[in-house]
Amino acid sequence: MRGLATSGGLRAKAFPARWPVRLAWIGLALYSVYAASILDVTWPRFVQGLDNGARFLGRMFPPNIAPDKLALLQTGMLESIQIAVLSTFFGVLLSLPLGLLAARNLMPGWVSWSARGLIAVLRSFHSVIVAILFVKAVGFGALAGIMALIVSTMGFVSKLFADAVEEMSMKQVEAVRATGASFMSVLAMGVLPQVMARFIGFSTYQLDSNLRNSTMVGLVGGGGIGATLFTAYQRFDYDFVLTILLAIIGLIMVAEVGAGRLRRIFQ
Amino acid sequence: MSEAALSGPSRRWVRFTPVERGARALVYVLTAVAVIWSLRTIEIIPEFLYDAPEQTADLFVRMWPFDWAFYPKAVHAALIETLHTATLGTLLALVLAIPFSFLAARNFTRSGPLNWIAQFVFVSSRSVNSLIWALLFVAIFGPGPLAGTLAIAFRSIGFVGKLFGEALEEAQQGPIEALTAAGAPRSMILVKGYWPQVEPAFWSVALLRWDINIRESAVLGLVGAGGIGVALDAALNNLYWDQVGLILAVIFAVVIATEFVTSFIRSRIL
Numbered sequence: 169m170r171g172l173a174t175s176g177g178l179r180a181k182a183f184p185a186r187w188p189v190r191l192a193w194i195g196l197a198l199y200s201v202y203a204a205s206i207l208d209v210t211w212p213r214f215v216q217g218l219d220n221g222a223r224f225l226g227r228m229f230p231p232n233i234a235p236d237k238l239a240l241l242q243t244g245m246l247e248s249i250q251i252a253v254l255s256t257f258f259g260v261l262l263s264l265p266l267g268l269l270a271a272r273n274l275m276p277g278w279v280s281w282s283a284r285g286l287i288a289v290l291r292s293f294h295s296v297i298v299a300i301l302f303v304k305a306v307g308f309g310a311l312a313g314i315m316a317l318i319v320s321t322m323g324f325v326s327k328l329f330a331d332a333v334e335e336m337s338m339k340q341v342e343a344v345r346a347t348g349a350s351f352m353s354v355l356a357m358g359v360l361p362q363v364m365a366r367f368i369g370f371s372t373y374q375l376d377s378n379l380r381n382s383t384m385v386g387l388v389g390g391g392g393i394g395a396t397l398f399t400a401y402q403r404f405d406y407d408f409v410l411t412i413l414l415a416i417i418g419l420i421m422v423a424e425v426g427a428g429r430l431r432r433i434f435q
Numbered sequence: 436m437s438e439a440a441l442s443g444p445s446r447r448w449v450r451f452t453p454v455e456r457g458a459r460a461l462v463y464v465l466t467a468v469a470v471i472w473s474l475r476t477i478e479i480i481p482e483f484l485y486d487a488p489e490q491t492a493d494l495f496v497r498m499w500p501f502d503w504a505f506y507p508k509a510v511h512a513a514l515i516e517t518l519h520t521a522t523l524g525t526l527l528a529l530v531l532a533i534p535f536s537f538l539a540a541r542n543f544t545r546s547g548p549l550n551w552i553a554q555f556v557f558v559s560s561r562s563v564n565s566l567i568w569a570l571l572f573v574a575i576f577g578p579g580p581l582a583g584t585l586a587i588a589f590r591s592i593g594f595v596g597k598l599f600g601e602a603l604e605e606a607q608q609g610p611i612e613a614l615t616a617a618g619a620p621r622s623m624i625l626v627k628g629y630w631p632q633v634e635p636a637f638w639s640v641a642l643l644r645w646d647i648n649i650r651e652s653a654v655l656g657l658v659g660a661g662g663i664g665v666a667l668d669a670a671l672n673n674l675y676w677d678q679v680g681l682i683l684a685v686i687f688a689v690v691i692a693t694e695f696v697t698s699f700i701r702s703r704i705l
Binding site for chain 1: 484492519523562580
């Protein structure tokens with residue numbers, strides 16, 4: 169490199185220094201130090217934590233696989249799967265009309281903007297916060313978790329679905345319209361065949377994501393394996409916590425492969 | 436679309452092959468079975484449902500008007516803490532994820548087991564939820580934003596690493612071969628061969644994750660990991676719904692503001 173850089177004045181340097189970029193990097197580094205100091209993320213605390221961490225890990229191993237614990241694990245996992253299945257199913261069902269309403273190329277402006285506003289509200293809250301509100305509204309248990317995840321499913325799927333509808337080709341829609349078809353027929357013959365594959369893709373992705381999130385809504389009273397996990401954590405049953413975590417990771421891995429297969433069938 | 440379906444004597448046009456149709460029918464049947472099974476076996480306590488409308492109305496009546504005086508007292512500092520937690524957590528995740536992305540990129544690391552290890556790290560990171568990561572780190576480091584920052588970072592490694600690794604795999608081999616031929620050391624190949632190609636993808640992934648992390652860090656306080664969630668948890672436990680309403684409004688405002696900031700940065704810089 170040096171030979172290239174010094175020979176001849178035509179090209180002084182192959183890669184000139186970019187000072188604005190360097191300054192940005194320095195800025196990021198300074199911010200990290202500043203934020204760490206504000207958050208009390210200090211080295212002694214970290215080292216002390218590592219000590220705790222070793223003890224914590226020591227109490228986690230080996231994972232607890234006593235039969236009564238495994239029965240608890242099975243109940244919790246099944247409930248989480250049920251929460252995920254139901255919330256995905258109903259959430260996707262509701263996303264279909266909402267996404268169509270939000271598509272600007274099919275609907276008049278005021279309809280699509282209000283639908284998009286609703287989607288933005290649905291999207292802006294973390295599903296745990298929504299779960300808290302539903303726990304207050306419909307009590308502890310799986311129903312609150314299902315409703316919370318329906319909200320997040322609608323937010324995600326209907327937004328992506330609306331974008332997909334807006335990106336589709338209008339030629340087929342116009343062709344169906346020109347035959348004098350009713351609006352429902354235009355949807356069924358002109359719109360849905362173009363976007364259904366992507367819609368199913370988003371839905372399988374959301375099934376995966378709902379499975380992940382169904383393990384979490386239990387922490388605030390929304391049922392499922394999260395509730396089992398939180399109880400085990402509060403009772404310092406750390407070895408059972410590890411069992412649950414491993415089971416969750418296994419479930420998610422299986423779900424990820426399964427969702428990938430599903431997507432391939434529909435593409 | 437299959438060739439065989441097109442070239443029959445009757446030229447019947449069929450969109451899918453029998454196998455494709457069978458697979459789709461199977462998926463529909465499985466979906467129906469899963470939904471019916473879940474509906475029949477899930478435990479829902481109907482007594483709770485009878486007063487759901489009243490409870491919901493009660494919730495909103497109690498929330499309004501917001502307790503604005505609570506904002507300077509406890510919410511503002513917690514909000515700043517949340518923003519720092521999300522940002523620092525994202526930066527930490529970027530630093531931690533980069534080595535694993537290189538391990539996961541099959542064109543950079545030509546070793547199956549190493550690729551697989553990196554994929555395993557990503558899947559573990561993503562399947563454990565940020566709240567659960569926060570629980571673990573609260574047990575290790577005690578309550579506070581340190582646990583929250585680490586939870587955000589560990590949850591984000593999988594997301595950032597997977598997407599950045601995919602970007603690396605898509606990098607053009609030309610510049611890299613040119614640098615190799617010129618005798619550049621491996622570190623220079625990284626900095627001058629890969630980095631310029633993947634830089635836009637890197638920053639857009641980082642921005643996307645930062646946006647998500649702002650939302651996530653707002654709830655970490657529910658398990659004691661610092662930020663505005665701690666104030667939310669306290670208000671919920673005390674049944675001060677007017678404070679809960681205020682905090683939810685603040686979170687909503689921050690999320691909307693973040694969305695504007697990220698879309699602005701994306702349209703201007705990336």
